[in-house]
Amino acid sequence: MTTLTCESCSMPIGTGRYCVHCTDAEGNLQGFEERFAAMTTWRLEREPGLDREAAEAETLAWMATMPAWADHPAVTRRS
Template identity: 60%
Template sequence: MTHKCESCGMPIENGRYCQYCVDETGALQDFDTRFGRMVDWQLRERGGDRAAAERDTLAYMATLPAWKDHPRVKGAV
């Protein structure tokens, strides 16, 4: 049975976070690292300008358990 990564929403088999959201020790990456990578992914997949990608990423992160209470996410939505 799969569920979603609490950091990015990707389907995963077990654990709270997917392999892309953790560091080499298995800990969740810091906000700036994860935010930057999610923005870069959105720009690669959907194009558009960086400001829109950052705004959309913050809005999406507000729906995820790992980030919904983070000050940068709460301050943006």
Template identity: 45%
Template sequence: MGILSPTLAARDVKRTIEFYRDTLGFKLGICFPDINNPEYADLSKDGMSLMFLPAQSLGIGQDEKLGVGVDLYLQIDGDIDEYYQELKGKGVAILLDIKDEPYGIRDFTIEDVDGYKLTFNQTSQAAKVCMSCGMPMTKPEEFGGGNEENIYCVHCTNTDGTLKSQEEVFAGMVDFMMRMRNLDRVQAEIAAKNHMANMPAWSGKA
């Protein structure tokens, strides 16, 4: 499956590098032409990568505000609560405090030096995850058959809570990929197959 690496405008690429590397804990990759006069830089963390170019080189004027309407959703490894406290201790601008969302995600939102919003997240420890599709389950109605002991979600089960056939779950996953990721059917089928291969209910099954 492909990887999305956004390219963002920065007023001062050197300052951006220092913020992401020294404050947020990102790793600096390529920096061109050099660290003291960067015209391009990419930084990564936990498999995610962001690329930065000078705003001026993109035709963005000094009076134009950066980051308007941009909220990057970044899933991280490690302990998210420790990471939150670390950033808070460093004086990072916290826009939304850490919390458990009703859809099974624990997250918090910060603002970077140019006004971009970054929402760091991971699956909440309070949430159970469907062993068939990976969907977080936090409410009774999200569990198969309304039974909170069920290891499968309502989307992957019949009305009595039993697991649907692999073909039925696959069809539902393809539809989800097409709607939520805007993929065509061929791409959605490939994505669904790869995703389900990593799910405990289906791993090792053709």
């Protein structure tokens, strides 16, 4: 059995391109700002001592490695 990963966040998934956390009610990929905010919040919850600026920088760096976001202007501007 092949395990797929979400092209937005890399979470393991069974089918499709994106996980339930990265999609809206219709199954479409959420917008960049919504995903960026949610991923940054997740990062801050995982490491409480991390400041927001560092969490945002780490989130952008992570998103740059994900196929769904690699060409997004907010990600490519940081290069």
